[in-house]
Amino acid sequence: MPNFKTLDDLTVKGKRVLVRADLNVPMKDGKVTDASRIERQAPTIRELSDKGARVIVLSHFDRPKGKVVPQMSLKPIAPALAKELGKPVTFASDCVGDVAKDAVAKLKDGDIVLLENTRFHKGEEDNDPDFTKQVAGLGDIFVNDAFSAAHRAHATTTGLAYLLPSAAGRSMQAELEHLDKALGNPQRPVMAVVGGAKVSTKLDLLQNLISKVDYLVIGGAMANTFFVAEGRQVGKSLAERDMVDTALAIVHKATETGCVLILPTDVIAAKEFKPHAEHRTVEIGHVHADEMILDVGPKSIAEFENRLKATQTVVWNGPFGAFETPPFDKATVAAAKAVAAETKAGNLISVAGGGDTVAALNHAGVSADFTYISTAGGAFLEWLEGKTLPGVEALAHSKG
Numbered sequence: 226m227p228n229f230k231t232l233d234d235l236t237v238k239g240k241r242v243l244v245r246a247d248l249n250v251p252m253k254d255g256k257v258t259d260a261s262r263i264e265r266q267a268p269t270i271r272e273l274s275d276k277g278a279r280v281i282v283l284s285h286f287d288r289p290k291g292k293v294v295p296q297m298s299l300k301p302i303a304p305a306l307a308k309e310l311g312k313p314v315t316f317a318s319d320c321v322g323d324v325a326k327d328a329v330a331k332l333k334d335g336d337i338v339l340l341e342n343t344r345f346h347k348g349e350e351d352n353d354p355d356f357t358k359q360v361a362g363l364g365d366i367f368v369n370d371a372f373s374a375a376h377r378a379h380a381t382t383t384g385l386a387y388l389l390p391s392a393a394g395r396s397m398q399a400e401l402e403h404l405d406k407a408l409g410n411p412q413r414p415v416m417a418v419v420g421g422a423k424v425s426t427k428l429d430l431l432q433n434l435i436s437k438v439d440y441l442v443i444g445g446a447m448a449n450t451f452f453v454a455e456g457r458q459v460g461k462s463l464a465e466r467d468m469v470d471t472a473l474a475i476v477h478k479a480t481e482t483g484c485v486l487i488l489p490t491d492v493i494a495a496k497e498f499k500p501h502a503e504h505r506t507v508e509i510g511h512v513h514a515d516e517m518i519l520d521v522g523p524k525s526i527a528e529f530e531n532r533l534k535a536t537q538t539v540v541w542n543g544p545f546g547a548f549e550t551p552p553f554d555k556a557t558v559a560a561a562k563a564v565a566a567e568t569k570a571g572n573l574i575s576v577a578g579g580g581d582t583v584a585a586l587n588h589a590g591v592s593a594d595f596t597y598i599s600t601a602g603g604a605f606l607e608w609l610e611g612k613t614l615p616g617v618e619a620l621a622h623s624k625g
Contacts, residue, residue, distance in 0.1 A: 229401070229620035230392035232269065235366060238277035239334055243364035244270055244394060245381050247371040248284040248302050248339075257305040261600065262373075267309045269370045269394035270337060274312060279332035281363055282306070282339045283320060283381045285374065291347030303339045314339050321346065321359040329363050349380045357384035367623075370394025372401070373601035375616030386619035393620055401617065403597035404608055407576035408437055412537040418560070420445030420543030421581065424468045424475075430542070431475050433611035435484045440532060442487045444521055444545035444556070451476070451488055457509055460494065460516040487532065491522030493546065493553060500550050520546030521556035530563045533573070539564055541577035542609060544585040558589040565594035578605035 235242075246266040251258045273280050287297040300316050307314040313336075317328035320340035328338050340363075343349040348356025357380040361367070367389040369375070374382045375397070385391070393401065408415070417438040419427055424447045434441055443451060449464035454472040479486040488509075494516040495504035506522045526545075533539070541564070548554035567573040577586060578599030586592045599605040604614060 229398075229617070230390075230623065231398050232272060232368070232392060232395065235368075235390075235392055237273055237366065240278055240366055241281060241329060241332070241364045242273050242278040242366045242368055243281050243283060243360070243381075243385060243389070244273065245367070245369045245371045245374070245385070246270070246282050246284045246394075247373045248282075248299060248306065249286050249373075250302065250305075252301065255301045257302065260305060260309065263302070263306055263309050265396045265600065266370055266394075267306070269368065269396060270306075271310050271312070272395065273368070274310070274335050274337055277334040278366075279329070279334060280337040281329055281332075282314075282337065283343055283360070284339075284371070285344040285349065285379075285381075286342045287344075289342060289344050291344065291350065293345045297342055297345075299339060299342050306337075306339060310337070312337060317341060319345075321356065321363075325363055343379075343381045350377075352378050352380050352384050354384070356380050357388060361385055361388040364389060367391040368394045369616055369620060370396045371616070372397045372599075373604050375601075375614040376604040376607045376612070378615035382616040383619040386616075386623050389623075391620055391623035397617075397620075399597070400599060400601065403576050403599075404605075406574055406596075407538060407540045408609070412574060414439035414536050415538040415540065416440040416442060416532065416536045418442045418444065418539065418541040418543070420447070420545050420557075422446040422463060424450045424465055424472060427543070428471060429610040429612075430606065432478070433609065434540075435475065435478050435486075436482050437611075438484060438540070440485045440487055440536065441479060442529060442532075444489065444560075445543050446518070447543075448488050448521075449518055452509060458512050458514070459518060460512040460514050462512065462516075462518040487528070489521040489525035490528065491524045492518045493520035493522055493555070495519055495553075498547065498550065501552060504552065519550075520553040526556050526559045526563075529560055533563055533567055536567075537573060539573060539575045539577075540609065541575065542579045542582055542606065544581055548585045548588060554585075554588060557585050561586050561589035561591045565589075565591035568596055569594050578602075578609075 303316040415438040446463040545556040548557040
């Protein structure tokens with residue numbers, strides 16, 4: 226786990242603290258429709274303000290590609306952030322230049338200002354040294370609380386840490402500590418659950434996990450590619466036939482490393498993919514030519530639950546079946562509830578992440594019972610793939 230400072234290591238009273246947050250939240254008609262990211266970022270901003278820092282919040286919003294796009298302004302986020310913090314938040318219509326300097330100069334101890342979308346400047350995504358220096362000139366200390374943007378080597382996610390004394394915010398700290406518990410330094414045995422549609426998009430992930438976990442459970446349509454590799458019939462199911470050799474190589478690597486690869490033994494097959502379609506439970510290899518596999522069967526879930534009892538850490542990315550379309554959500558819901566129950570009983574550390582995964586766990590109603598759920602998307606996946614995240618790496622090489 227990289228060495229990094231946290232808010233506990235900083236003296237911030239009277240200091241100008243640049244906080245890189247991720248306020249890239251869903252909006253409709255100028256209103257925030259899901260404030261969960263704001264809720265995750267609020268504790269760091271509030272704590273710094275309470276300690277007398279002059280807090281300068283930086284964030285990107287959407288993809289304006291270095292141009293000013295009015296509908297991608299962070300201005301509507303300021304009231305939503307203020308509401309969550311229970312404190313006033315002023316807004317500055319630029320993140321560099323005189324507008325930003327004037328807004329920062331007006332701050333008193335404990336005040337908070339939100340600067341305009343950093344991606345309105347091309348220098349942000351280019352990690353341009355001149356742009357980074359301009360932003361750094363607004364602050365004395367840099368706090369990065371945007372783990373979800375840590376896989377981007379941008380000016381405000383990475384560059385600032387090399388120019389200012391830096392630390393991880395509380396959300397970034399929690400993410401890194403939980404990921405370390407999940408894969409860096411876990412309690413064993415460790416089980417990874419990987420679902421989703423395609424082996425091709427999860428290839429790096431599977432290759433990395435095989436060498437780190439004791440059990441690798443493969444669900445979702447990607448399991449079909451493994452079935453094809455074994456010479457089993459999958460009917461008209463989604464399968465990547467050009468990835469068969471890759472699937473076989475993964476099976477071989479698992480055998481070599483002693484990782485137990487667990488594929489479904491029974492599945493739910495249907496002729497149509499629509500809500501409440503007629504369906505049947507079949508053993509693998511007995512899927513008809515006009516059927517498709519849309520979920521994992523009850524025997525496979527019973528085996529999963531059994532294996533779970535001998536597991537101490539679970540890392541989960543991706544659903545077991547087409548969970549958005551009932552009744553093909555049964556396996557995902559049952560598996561999620563089993564993990565949640567073991568976690569609640571104190572028998573398991575469970576860490577999950579990725580867009581579909583978060584939606585699936587919310588659908589199962591168990592999000593609150595997992596040890597930790599990452600909302601970071603791409604950064605979470607790259608971490609699972611064993612890649613170095615520039616934003617995290619930068620904190621380890623902080624200026625101060």
